[in-house]
Amino acid sequence: MHPYRSHTCADLNKAHVGDNVRLAGWVHRVRDHGGVLFIDLRDHYGITQVLADSDSPAFKDLEKVRAEWVVSIDGRVKARDASLVNAKIPTGEIEVYAQGLRVLGEAGELPLPVFGEPDYPEETRLTYRFLDLRRDTLHKNMMLRSNVVRSIRNRMWNAGFNEFQTPIITASSPEGARDFLVPSRLHPGKFYALPQAPQQFKQLIMVAGFDRYFQIAPCFRDEDPRADRSPTDFYQLDVEMSFVEQEDVFAAVQPVIQGLFEEFGEGKTVDADWPRIAYKDSMLWYGSDKPDLRNPIKMQVVSEHFRGSGFAIFAKLLENEGTEIRAIPAPTGGSRKFCDRMNAFAQQQGLPGMGYIFWRKGDDGALSEDIQNALSSMLDVVPLLEEAARRPAFDQSKIAAARVLVDEAVSLCLNGLESAEAIAKASIEAKAAMLREAATAIDQGDLGRGKLLIAAVTSKLEAAGPLAKNIGPERTEAIRLQLGLGEGDAAFFLGGKPEQFEAVAGRARNEIGRELGLTDENSFRFAWIVDFPMYEKDPETGKIDFSHNP
The missing domain is CATH 2.40.50.140 (Nucleic acid-binding proteins)
Structure with missing residues (x-):
């Protein structure tokens, strides 16, 4: 034995x-x-x-x-x-x-x-x-890493790639971070650098005529600690191919990554459809160049709804060049408690907070039957306005008739109100004002605004929250329609220059998706982010520099 x-x-x-x-x-x-x-x-x-x-x-x-x-x-x-x-x-x-x-x-x-x-x-x-x-968890993690590396090697070899190791002690070259330096014994006062990536060496291999190269390469980068950065070193799958275009690279890499997640994903589904998303769209929609597509939320620009509005903070902000207001839709997030929680999250991320609007069922049902009937008669004007908006068959008489009908209905409503129904009075007057504005907009040829005002009047929903009070029902309804939201939904808003708030907006999007159960935790979804910018301007120095590794 x-x-x-x-x-x-x-x-x-x-x-x-x-x-x-x-x-x-x-x-x-x-x-x-x-x-x-x-x-x-x-x-x-x-x-x-x-x-x-x-x-x-x-x-x-x-x-x-x-x-x-x-x-x-x-x-x-x-x-x-x-x-x-x-x-x-x-x-x-x-x-x-x-x-x-x-x-x-x-x-x-x-x-x-x-x-x-x-x-x-x-x-x-x-x-x-x-x-x-x-410990069992770390032991499993170590074994998982070993098995993943072995699987990568097998897949790359099977795809016709050859593995070559490149030197660790080398000369400094421009990369994306600071170098780690090693003093030279033979040349006092001079230093070697640890490679941030095997960039130059792998290019030498390709120039030498080797067709397909890969390496699971150590990369040494002196970076500040961040959640998505290693402060010292990490390993990456490094790949080079000769005589190819972008589509060839996609075709070679996608089966490797997809196969890895199918093998080690513990039964989670792996989406075989990898969409191509332009960098600028990825930053706009997701606030990140590595978006979590399991979360269906897409951010949208809503600047026009706040320009010249009663919400002075955003209105004044938009007077500055290069600024915008972005909305993060939150389906099913329409409660004040949830909105306050997300506002606190933004504050934890270093922002003053996030504005929000949520939509709930309107309170017309609380009105007396007589008032509801009178209000209903006022809405009889809507078909007239809608018909008037069908240009070129525009009929000035229908606009005039609509205005008369609105005035008569408002008079009927207000005459029947008791003093205790002041809220109802305000609601009726607001709806009447929007219908009059709709008639004017249609008369002046602004059919889009006319239809929007009609939609705001006929909506059974009420917008709530601090922003809703400041910008009014027409703008809140326009935002709701643009974002495709309904009863019980919410939207959060961030403003400024995109580079100043995009990262936080992206994290807020992820947090909202998790909190509301919108993110599909049982799947993996990948994408190719394309059309990266080559250069960017440093906001502090004004210097033009590489956006990514040169």
Whole structure:
């Protein structure tokens, strides 16, 4: 028998019952049930339960064993009782009755427990990294990374690519971040640089005539810590191809990425349709050049609805060159509580907040029957106005008749109101004013505005929120129609120069999608972001620089 083990801790099953075996690994957990010891023995492959009672020759030695000791155990495989089978592990149908123990390494009190994976400060976890990596979650992550790298290599080799390694110690070249420098021993005062990417070396390979190159390459970049940046180094799939166009690159790379997610996506669906989205559209719609397309929300520019409006902050903002107002639709998000929560989220991201509007059912149902009938008679003007708007068959008499009908209906409504129905009075006067404006707009040939005013009057919805009060029903209805929203929906608004708020808008879009359950967490959806800008102007220095790596 092998001096350390005859099987791994994931090998044994019912077919081994009665066999004498030797296992080696770490003591994961010890349970003392009063004269009966149960030890979960763990190695790289899995866990096996070891049993010892007072009749076992190894019992007294096993009583001394503690968590994370490294041991080798001899024993006989037994079948578990049906009621004690653990279906969660491959060895759950058996256990090993211990007959001998060899301690390979003792462990003192642990600064970081491995079993159970309780939360611990990151500093402690990094100090005792070897213990942290024994935890099941990190162990699985390490194995996942290894398997992904192996799968990438196989897929690239099968696609006709060749793998070449490039030098790590090199000269500095312009890239997207600061270099890590290494002093030269042979040339005092001069420095090598660690490569931010194998850019020049892989180009040498292509010039030398190698047709398809790939490398899982280390990249060293001295960057400020951010959620989407590594502060020191990372690995990337680096690819070069000769005599190809953009479509050839897409055709080569897409099967690799899609296949990886199908293989390791744990059953989540992978959308085979990869849309092409222009960079400027991606930033406009999603606030990011790497959008989460599982979230259906698309942002839209709504500047015209706020230009010259009663909401002075946005109206004044739009007087500055290069500014705009952008809306983030939030289907089903139409509650003040949710809107306030998202406003607080924006403040956490460093903005003063987000304006919002939400739409709810109008309160006409609270009016008396007489008032509702009178209000209904006022809306009889709508067909006249709609007919008048059908140019070129424009009829001036229909406009005049519509104005008369509106005035008569308003008079009828207001004469029947009690003093307690002041809200109803305001609502009726507002609707009447919009109908008169609609008649004027149609008369002047502005059919779009006329139809919009009619839609605002006939809508059964009421816009609420601080913005709605300032910009009025005509503008809120125009926003609702543009965004395709309805009862129970909301919209959030951010304004300024796009580069100043786009990133936060993108994060807000993602947060809204998650909060409202709009994001499909059981799928992966990819896209090609195309037409990236080559250059951009630094807002502080005015200098023209590369938008991405040169």
